[in-house]
Amino acid sequence: MQTRGTREDDAIMAKAPTVYDVAERARVSIASVSRVLRNPDSVKEQTRERVLEAVRHLGYVPSANARGLAARRTNVIGLFFPGHDDVTGSDGRLVAASGGVTVVRDDATGDPETHNYYFDEVLRGAEIEAWRRGFALMVAAGRGASREAIVNDIAGRVDGLAVLARTVPDELLAHVARRIPVVVLAATRGTDEFDHVSVNNAPGMQAITEHVLSTGARRLMYIAGPEDSPDDRERLEGFRAAVDRVDGVTVELVRGDFSRVRGREIALGIEAMPEAIVCANDQTALGVLDAMGRRSISVPDDVMVTGFDGIAAGRHSTPRLTTVHQPMVELGRAAIQALTARLDDPALDAQSLVLPVQVVLRDSCP
Template sequence: MAKAPTVYDVAERAQVSIATVSRVLRTPDAVRELTREKVLDAVRYLGYVPSANARGLAARRTNVIGLFFPGHDDLDYAAAVDARGDGGVPVVVDDDDRASETENLYFDEVLRGAEIEAWRRGFALMVAAGRGASREALINDIAGRVDGLAVLSSTVSDELLAHVARRIPVVVLAGSERDDGFDHVSASNGPGMRTMAGYVLQQHGVRDLVYVAGPGDSPDDAERLEGFRDALRDAGVDEATVPIERGDFTREGGQRIAERLVRGDSRPRAIVCANDQTALGVLDVLEQHGIRVPEDVLVTGFDGITAGRHSRPRLTTVHQPMVELGRAAVHAITARLDDPGLGPQSLTLPVRVVLRDSCPPV
């Protein structure tokens, strides 16, 4: 087997320094185009593949950033199998309800932002999902493989995060800032929901409405619920007269709640949802029952996922910068790697209300 090319070989062929080769491979945008192309041509010609282990030993870093999200149970596809073809491949019934159990478009967008920023800064991204008792073991395992870790608020205990933070930077995504010593990156949840619900209450004059909250352990949901209650107080509406349904942030959960509302004694004029996936589930059920949106019922969401732009009708929502949340988390980690003495940092990104067909402008 031929000897593998080294960074020295690349530098010699491109007639540049080893440091320049390193910059091209880690932060290509920081190098002039002509120089960058010379180095990349040499890399391609020689078939050079950089060694992450060697870089890590030299810099005492892995050049990897960790991102931890709560996991989801796998679908039990066996229950949906109707037959097997001659090749032994399962033939299943397409069931959107079952598929929705594992969708989380919010995480997808945050992940995309983290990937963009990590790449821009010369880091790889390690993504992990765990639930229940597996979380502690998984977090400890990841912490030994990365230079910094971003986690979704309330998915990991403060004690475990404090243990990890003794070794690497930790950034908490979502939820409000707390005096816990960690960096925090979040969106303006409370004011966003206050503005959205206020538009329904005051511009559309709605008094008969239902709020569909998320899971009780979600810090984002707690802030959005408080924002909704603020909007009720602003409009002079007694909170005791407004039903609050507890959902789970999934489309399927929104469908279940909407079925109960539709089959109830009275139908609300507006359904304000704590996230878009819940609202999309509500729209599914209203359409199935021939209930017109927005003529009969107004529906709003929160997040601004792409699916809301393509729903029927298009979903009115509070758009939060999910991609920017991911980017900001990576930026916070790299900033602390560059300056370990930084005090705890907190960043709250702005949101905006986007009026579409499901709750149109007045």
């Protein structure tokens, strides 16, 4: 029965072919089809060819579900992080306005970016490492209400789950952890039994603060992040450690929220300008730079500014931002590594990996 290629080529996926279909066409058993796909060397070449021909001809793609069920593992790793709030187009209807081009003028007064580069970088690291190790990567962001459903859903789909600190309620995490290994990112180990991967927040902040103090500055402002952030807490500790070792330092502590807008707001409101503003993250520091630019206050001459994170935008800001670079991509990779290590050996002790950071001196505090 000869079939013209085109005939089946544009068939509208009447029914996805299965091992049975392939086996029938190749005149072998389904076991042989499975072998050709999983362990080609265990099949005679001639048989293998017949099977592969059938695979190609039928457009066969094995079902990962069936495979996962039979093999008892999915080969997928999940990454869960705090959600980008769904601001854009809340009703979700897109209009195809083909031919539509509008022109607007952006005078820099509009809403600043809300985007957090941090997660992109972590995600990139995770993606690279996961596929390198033969795992697919599934991503999910925390949506307020449906968080539990999503976490449960993803937990049933993966062999292991990496979660950003504070994005999943402890109880839910504990529930999930009974089924698959969980690694927590950006938090050092507390009393829980999970693996952790974090960066050297306190020593990093301490080092950059010491650098600031080494310039002779004594009147400092510290713009912190949200109180429930473990990262923020550690950074503040590092800052205090540095400050406490030097006499005659005055500190004004302001609570920010890690955002650029808030950094700008705060900096616009400063009356008695300090000699240096140490920010808990880069976004905040960039907001401060925005404000100083607007107020025509020279950085670093009138006030020095430092950040923390090492996001790309800081390399191109005006002035270029002095900061502590944390290895975000490595963080993602390390999470996957920790997870695969535990999958290989579930009996491993819970580990807590702390990645090194780097103080990067640029123009905002030379």
